[in-house]
Amino acid sequence: MSTAHDLSTAVWRKSSYSNGEGGSCVEVADGFAAVVPVRDSKVPEGPVLIFPAAGWAAFVEALGRPR
Numbered sequence: 001m002s003t004a005h006d007l008s009t010a011v012w013r014k015s016s017y018s019n020g021e022g023g024s025c026v027e028v029a030d031g032f033a034a035v036v037p038v039r040d041s042k043v044p045e046g047p048v049l050i051f052p053a054a055g056w057a058a059f060v061e062a063l064g065r066p067r
Helices: 053-064
Strands: 012-014 026-029 035-040 048-052
Touching: 035 053, 048 053
Parallel strands: none
Antiparallel strands: 012 026, 026 035, 035 048
């Protein structure tokens, strides 16, 4: 079973929490079946983390919950 993903056509979008001052930012790429690629926007040629879509959705949902 291959875990490689062709990201050559990925269209990346920055987190809505990003600012123009070079802070800590992540980018995600949509349109991949069952996975969500994530990378550091300051190092676009660097490594990409691949998360299962359900796990990423749970993570994003948890971020929106009040503490």
